[in-house]
Amino acid sequence: MAVITLTSATGAPGVTTAALGLALTWPRDVLLADCDRDPSQAITAGWLRGADLGGRGLGQLAGVHREHRRLSEEMWLQTVDLGDAGDRDLRFLPGFTHPGAVALFAPIWQELVDSFTALGSGGTDVVVDAGRTGRDGLPAPLVAGSDMLLVCVRSSLRALAGLRLHLPTLQAHVEALGAPCDLGLLVVGPNDPYGSREIEKQFGVPVVHSLAWDPRQAKVFSDGSVPPRSLAGGALPRSFKACASRIAETVQRRNEVLAGTRAPVEWGAR
Numbered sequence: 001m002a003v004i005t006l007t008s009a010t011g012a013p014g015v016t017t018a019a020l021g022l023a024l025t026w027p028r029d030v031l032l033a034d035c036d037r038d039p040s041q042a043i044t045a046g047w048l049r050g051a052d053l054g055g056r057g058l059g060q061l062a063g064v065h066r067e068h069r070r071l072s073e074e075m076w077l078q079t080v081d082l083g084d085a086g087d088r089d090l091r092f093l094p095g096f097t098h099p100g101a102v103a104l105f106a107p108i109w110q111e112l113v114d115s116f117t118a119l120g121s122g123g124t125d126v127v128v129d130a131g132r133t134g135r136d137g138l139p140a141p142l143v144a145g146s147d148m149l150l151v152c153v154r155s156s157l158r159a160l161a162g163l164r165l166h167l168p169t170l171q172a173h174v175e176a177l178g179a180p181c182d183l184g185l186l187v188v189g190p191n192d193p194y195g196s197r198e199i200e201k202q203f204g205v206p207v208v209h210s211l212a213w214d215p216r217q218a219k220v221f222s223d224g225s226v227p228p229r230s231l232a233g234g235a236l237p238r239s240f241k242a243c244a245s246r247i248a249e250t251v252q253r254r255n256e257v258l259a260g261t262r263a264p265v266e267w268g269a270r
Contacts, residue, residue, distance in 0.1 A: 001028075001119070001122075001123060001124065003116045003125070005142060005143075005181075006018055006022075007132065007150070008151060009163045009166035010132070010163070010165070011158075013154045014222075015036075015131060015132075015152045018186060018240075019128070019129035021211070021240035022247065023082060023127045024082070024090070024240065026088075026125060026127065026244050026248065028088065028123070029125065030090060030124065030125045030127060031092070031119060031126045031127070032090075032093070032127050033093040033127070033128045035058070035095060035128050035130050035142065037139075038099075038134075039097065039101075041095070043094075046222050046224045047083075047222075048224070053094050054080075056077075057078055057093060057095060057097065058078075058094070058101070058112075061108065061112065062101065062104060071111045071112060072111075072114065072118045079092060080092050089124060095129075109141040112141075113145035128146070138170075143174060146181040147180075148181055148182045148183075148184065148208075148247065149181045149182070149183050150208060151163065151185050151205075153186070153188065153199075154189055155188075155189055155190050155191060155194045155199065156193070156194075157194075163185075182250070183205060184207065187209075187211070188213060189212070208246060208247060209243040214235055217237070
């Protein structure tokens with residue numbers, strides 16, 4: 001099982017929408033965790049349409065930590081249903097509700113990531129919305145504990161210029177930690193104007209997949225807009241599903257390679 005972390009360098013390429021779309025179409029039991037250190041309550045206010053979550057989330061887990069209780073035993077109680085997923089578990093861990101809470105969470109990241117790993121041992125994958133990398137980079141335990149770290153980016157020159165500024169720092173962080181995670185790019189709206197293969201070649205980092213650019217369909221996920229009748233067959237939901245399958249397969253293959261039961265296979269632009 002796996003921990004998949006999504007982040008971005010600059011701008012707003014749609015990290016939260018991408019993370020939500022992957023969770024909704026994930027082929028196994030999954031938890032979507034809002035770990036954005038720039039609190040916005042985007043999923044609560046958007047996809048969940050302002051639902052009362054009863055105070056659940058990272059803030060409550062901080063209280064659990066202060067009381068010296070185990071996060072792994074309490075975390076599932078702080079999650080809510082994300083939607084109808086048939087026979088799959090589809091849960092959401094709400095994020096910070098106040099900007100000041102982020103700094104106080106610094107000593108808790110490691111235990112939170114350990115709890116994510118414990119979920120994986122029980123058969124539940126975790127998709128993490130980490131927001132922007134930020135000036136100081138992502139929390140070290142989150143980087144070290146991820147099986148795959150995906151940087152979301154648009155295909156415009158402006159977006160790629162921002163990626164060029166921040167990607168080396170992220171790469172150095174992964175290397176310094178000795179993190180075993182695969183670092184890749186998730187291109188949102190390819191060929192506008194640069195294609196995934198061009199981007200992969202330019203940055204030397206694999207493009208694991210791309211997501212369609214459709215602002216109207218995206219608003220269903222980001223803002224809770226009423227879905228059009230054609231949504232299910234739309235380009236964005238289809239790309240979510242294809243991307244989720246691709247990532248799940250890649251992570252499973254990676255785990256088999258690490259376990260010595262499969263030869264390494266390269267992955268790249270799709």
